[in-house]
Amino acid sequence: MNPTKSEATPKHAPPGNQPGDQPPGRESQAVLPVRSSSSDSLSTQSKSTAFDRWLMRTMLKQAGNPEIEVVLWDKSVISTSPVSPRTRAVIHNRSTLYKMLIDPSLYFGDAYSEGLIEVEGGLVNFHEAIDRCTHAVDTKHFYRDGLRSSLAWLKRNTIDAARSNIHHHYDIGNDFYQLWLDEQLAYTCAYFADPEMTLEEAQIAKMDHVCRKVGLKTGDTVVEAGCGWGALALHMARYYGVKVRAFNISREQLSYARDRARQEGLSQQVEFVEDDWRNITGTYDAFVSVGMLEHVGLKNYRRLGEVISGCLSPQGRGLIHSIGCNSPRTLDSWTTRRIFPGAHVPSLSEMMQIFEPQKFSVLDVENIRLHYAMTLEHWLQRYEQNLDQVREMFDENFIRTWRLYLSASIAAFRSGSLQLFQVAFTKGDNHEIPWTRAALYPEERRQSRRGEQT
Amino acid sequence: MNPTKSEATPKHAPPGNQPGDQPPGRESQAVLPVRSSSSDSLSTQSKSTAFDRWLMRTMLKQAGNPEIEVVLWDKSVISTSPVSPRTRAVIHNRSTLYKMLIDPSLYFGDAYSEGLIEVEGGLVNFHEAIDRCTHAVDTKHFYRDGLRSSLAWLKRNTIDAARSNIHHHYDIGNDFYQLWLDEQLAYTCAYFADPEMTLEEAQIAKMDHVCRKVGLKTGDTVVEAGCGWGALALHMARYYGVKVRAFNISREQLSYARDRARQEGLSQQVEFVEDDWRNITGTYDAFVSVGMLEHVGLKNYRRLGEVISGCLSPQGRGLIHSIGCNSPRTLDSWTTRRIFPGAHVPSLSEMMQIFEPQKFSVLDVENIRLHYAMTLEHWLQRYEQNLDQVREMFDENFIRTWRLYLSASIAAFRSGSLQLFQVAFTKGDNHEIPWTRAALYPEERRQSRRGEQT
The missing domain is CATH 3.40.50.150 (Vaccinia Virus protein VP39)
Incomplete structure (x- = not known):
């Protein structure tokens, strides 16, 4: 099997010059197509409430205060990271935020595929920032729904x-x-x-x-x-x-x-x-x-x-x-x-x-593991280079889903x-075994x- | 830790020309000192009964029919091996046989140390023959007493x-x-x-x-x-x-x-x-x-x-x-x-x-594991070469105990x-890891x- 997006989620974001890592601020223009419909919807959204922002902060705390920030539909910026984040998610509407409460992994992914969330500063960086917090949090608590659904599958x-x-x-x-x-x-x-x-x-x-x-x-x-x-x-x-x-x-x-x-x-x-x-x-x-x-x-x-x-x-x-x-x-x-x-x-x-x-x-x-991060970097680079041909085969939702899958997988193996x-x-009971492993090299x-x- | 005698117990005995493996029939003269007291006791023992011999056969079956034979105090020879064994244990009295029913590992070892059991054809070969049956038997059943005592310890x-x-x-x-x-x-x-x-x-x-x-x-x-x-x-x-x-x-x-x-x-x-x-x-x-x-x-x-x-x-x-x-x-x-x-x-x-x-x-x-078998072969060889000096430090029981320990350990790693x-x-969360293992060689x-x- 090829790799998978990790449920886990970093403290120090790496340099953004790897394949798939766009410099901060570039990605939403260069790689992630901005959905005009969701941009339109911004104007119809009410302003975020104190409760919305408290919920988002709580989710970030539960994830171990990853080095990311979240921008809500009314441009409110939320971060619990002790250092200045270099990567951010933009959530285009309130219903996406509330769905993520139920199952952060599933609904983040779905919303990203649908263009309801955009990531700036590199999708790989974003996921690596989250994944590097794995060691600080009980991911089973944060992702209890992920656990449940996985058990069923x-x-x-x-x-x-x-x-x-x-x-x-x-x-x-x-x-x-x-x-x-x-x-x-x-x-x-x-x-x-x-x-x-x-x-x-x-x-x-x-x-x-x-x-x-x-x-x-x-x-x-x-x-x-x-x-x-x-x-x-x-x-x-x-x-x-x-x-x-x-x-x-x-x-x-x-x-x-x-x-x-x-x-x-x-x-x-x-x-x-x-x-x-x-x-x-x-x-x-x-x-x-x-x-x-x-x-x-x-x-x-x-x-x-x-x-x-x-x-x-x-x-x-x-x-x-x-x-x-x-x-x-x-x-x-x-x-x-x-x-x-x-x-x-x-x-x-x-x-x-x-x-x-x-x-x-x-x-x-x-x-x-680091060899898989490198393998995936090659794959993502080729994927992005051949995006025109992918686009002839599949719709934008598919394209974004696969970009997320490859990017999050790089992050998971790096982190x-x-x-x-x-x-x-x-x-x-076999005794015909290699004497040393030197012949492997x-x-x-x-x-x-x-x-x-x- | 240095290694240990195995509880497990072979199908094909290896050539007897490794350090510590004496050719069949040589060991009891050349390496294992024959205790004259136990030899004396031979004459005072009654002949083995059909029940004694049945017990011994049953123990061998439970051990997976190892390629060994057992000689009882009255020269009765018992084996359940399908092929002709090249190594044998000589049990000098009935009480040793009955003790081994209670805990084969413990009382075989103790009786060997005391000179109440002798092994011909190489102590290593003997144990290797037994150990190679590990894969054929449920050793927990055979050695349930070993299990219990180990748990206590x-x-x-x-x-x-x-x-x-x-x-x-x-x-x-x-x-x-x-x-x-x-x-x-x-x-x-x-x-x-x-x-x-x-x-x-x-x-x-x-x-x-x-x-x-x-x-x-x-x-x-x-x-x-x-x-x-x-x-x-x-x-x-x-x-x-x-x-x-x-x-x-x-x-x-x-x-x-x-x-x-x-x-x-x-x-x-x-x-x-x-x-x-x-x-x-x-x-x-x-x-x-x-x-x-x-x-x-x-x-x-x-x-x-x-x-x-x-x-x-x-x-x-x-x-x-x-x-x-x-x-x-x-x-x-x-x-x-x-x-x-x-x-x-x-x-x-x-x-x-x-x-x-x-x-x-x-x-x-x-x-x-095969490197530990070789390490132990060196140790046993040096031990036997310096036996005169060991004898100045310890009694015969100690000498036989350590010979058994080193020999059985060789067998355990070989098998x-x-x-x-x-x-x-x-x-x-450490990412400073070696890229490949080539530098080990x-x-x-x-x-x-x-x-x-x-």
Whole structure:
């Protein structure tokens, strides 16, 4: 899965010169289209009352006094931040403010998509300012509605519901994703072994990092759970000489992946299977799953562990790559309702519900959250560059929704309210394990030397 | 902490040519002294009954039919292994058999120490055969008494009890440990970046691996919880130019460490504090704890997390190095009563009870269990080589107890019933984190290249 807007919410806003961060004051002109209708409505709004302003201040306090300010429909400015904020939300009417009381995450997102809220000073900065307050507040209190709605959605990842949830996000058109992903359509965190890499290079580096972590050897058999557009499966087959069965329930993705396999003469080596991970059969030397766990749902983790245990050979190695978090939490309700129905991002203790009941031996956990922030910066930059083409496909509400989703995701990985874990494991009674992890770093030698010198 | 005999219990016995593995039939002559008293008692024992033999078979079945055989006092041979065992226990009297029904782990260990049980074919092989059955049996059922006794002991890690527990193992004489540890007395898992390293080299490699993982820079301040004989604290001060406060509650270890600091002119840089980790004060750039967590007790993990959170600077990095296991379990009762009172080895989900409540960000988990098997092989080899000197210090019971402890520990790490986790972490809102892990592998380049070529 690609990342998600965080429910959590910063103290020190970073410099605004990253992709997607417009300098303060520029964004509402340059990136966020000003809805003339909402501007019109300003004149019909009554002035804000003392109670309106008290409510807004209370919400900011509950969010931990983030370094932002809020401008109400009558130009009243509200902030509880101890330092001067560099980013602000403009709320165009009273009903948006009152809806946000019920569920701040959901109705902020919806109102932003509808143009009823605008953000100045950078959408990423704005969310990063909020996310950096995560550590200061009990987000479950502030976002109790998000929690409730997420719990309801979590129950839905039956096989049928999973199909519907995946269709919601991934089957909206390969053409759209081609506008802003890398050329192989890898829709998961890249690995910038060198921060100067292009997105294309970093996605290949990620695939190689994964292949090394599961120690692929020519002739191995691999099962992939949740293969997206097939980039990793095809990469493993082409460069590591393995046979792959790759499972996915997104039709559009599979159709694209099969076409690519045919065009590249890899159809004999890679089988793309339209089925749920629960129906994986056979025995394999390696199990890989990159960006699917977020869609599995916590209550299915034990089952996932059983499926992996059942399909992995005695010396088999596995890797799960997933968005995660530092302590158990639920995603915000906007993300789980508008972006990724059924999604859950686990803490490491939650991920262990996959491995520990099966007595898997966890060999290696790597957290590369900053690489996902960088990946998303590339995506957002390409998205904004190709906005004219996006506009031919979708309406303004969609455009703003996706801008919010990509921007808030950058903020979440920068601020640490989301993590990216790669967990490598094997069966507990397998003793054919790598002696050290040095072999994972064949290309990065010069890079690491440079790091040492600085 | 050094490792511990595993409660778990193999399918394929490995070649017997590792240090500590005597070829079948040799050990009782060459390594295990035959107690003449127990030999004498053989003649006074009645023949084994059908019921005795049924009991023994039942115990073996419950242990998962390990690839061992048991010889009773009247030479009856019992095995439930499907293949021909290469290692055997000889039980010299009926009362030992019946005691083992009550608590197999505790009374096997005690009887071995007393010479009432002898093992032929290698103590390591014997335990490895038993440990490899872990995956086939519910060890909690088989070792329910071990569980119960461990739970009772777990409650004991108050500050006073911790002092008593640590004194039990670590204050039995530095002279003894000098006979079989490396020259710096590092009593924790070494890191054989190259398997051909000597024990001395591998202990230094481990210290450097830890220092790199917490990114030490000249001038940093470091707090170490549980510093043993001070090797790591002194290494950090000498080679990384940091100031260290190192906590320990073992008087003998501290006295040795302070002498070394004085002799090496490092007393200004390293302060050795006789106190419990709960009393750590101050703020530091790094927290390290190598081999102490095993003595902390599960119920104190949250408190440990609070202490670390309280003493770590905003950009501080931490590392905990600990024996662990693949799924939650208790140590066998022999280990927790005779070797390490109050000890508990955590699964990763249990370790997360330290990190998640404080919203620490776990950056890196590495499992180097096979390095602990190799470390222990060196220790056992040196122990056996210096047996004459050990014999001048301790009686035969002690000698056999320590041989059992070291041998069973090798078996536990080889078989995977114990793991060795290094967990690197930082505060959740720290963004000064390493970009990749490549800098951890400056010395291992040639080694990893060799690995790729094979």
